[in-house]
Amino acid sequence: MLRHGIELLDTRKPLQLAQFKPALALNPKILSRYDANRLRVVRQMRYLTHNEHSIYLVLFLNGIAVATPNLKTHFSQSIDNAVDQYRFDRNHRPKGQRPEPLLSFPTGALVHFAVSTREVRMTSKLLGPGTIFLPFNRGDDGGAGNPLDAERGYRTGYLWEEVWQRHSSRACLTDSSRRQASSAGSSPIARPRITSRL
Secondary structure (H helix, E strand, O other), X not given: OOOOOEOOOOOOOOEOOOOOOXXXXXXXXXXXXXXXXXXXXXXXXXXXXXXXXXXXXEEEEOOEEEEEEXXXXXXXXXXXXHHHHHHHXXXXXXXXXXXXXXXXXXXXXXXXXXXXXXXXXEEOOOEOEOOOOEEOXXXXXXXOOOOOOOOOOOOOHHHHHXXXXXXXXXXXXXXXOOEEEOOOOOOEEEOOOOOOOO
């Protein structure tokens, strides 16, 4: 959807929802559309239609939710608490209710991050208790996790200061874009695979 746009009735071509950076900077029109992309962060966004639950942060590209980070610090809670909150408290399909648009696959946010001051995990599909989170870390001297970063003060500073920056976050979406068949198996949909380019 982000890469190829959406088709509307009475339009000759799909409505483009985002312009990705071209490999070569030769076309000023494309570069102008790329610069017009808007990345936004919304704090404490209500995501349920039937109660007041909210998500700490939601990252948007041109009004389309692309990521939901769940933030924890090791001073009070661990990354496992963030993962468990997604698994048990962020129900994408509440019993007796409609699916939650922000949390449902494949129409919701593209990726959900569990973030602490020490490590990052991610998933692209919330399945309740069966949700699998993968590490999104740099590695620590050949091992798991992230190295101590004296300059930033915490181990996951790269996520904020490199991955989620304006040009690199769009590059992650652009470089990793792929097509997947929808869960119904009918028409293919564009679903970016988020990867760390570090």
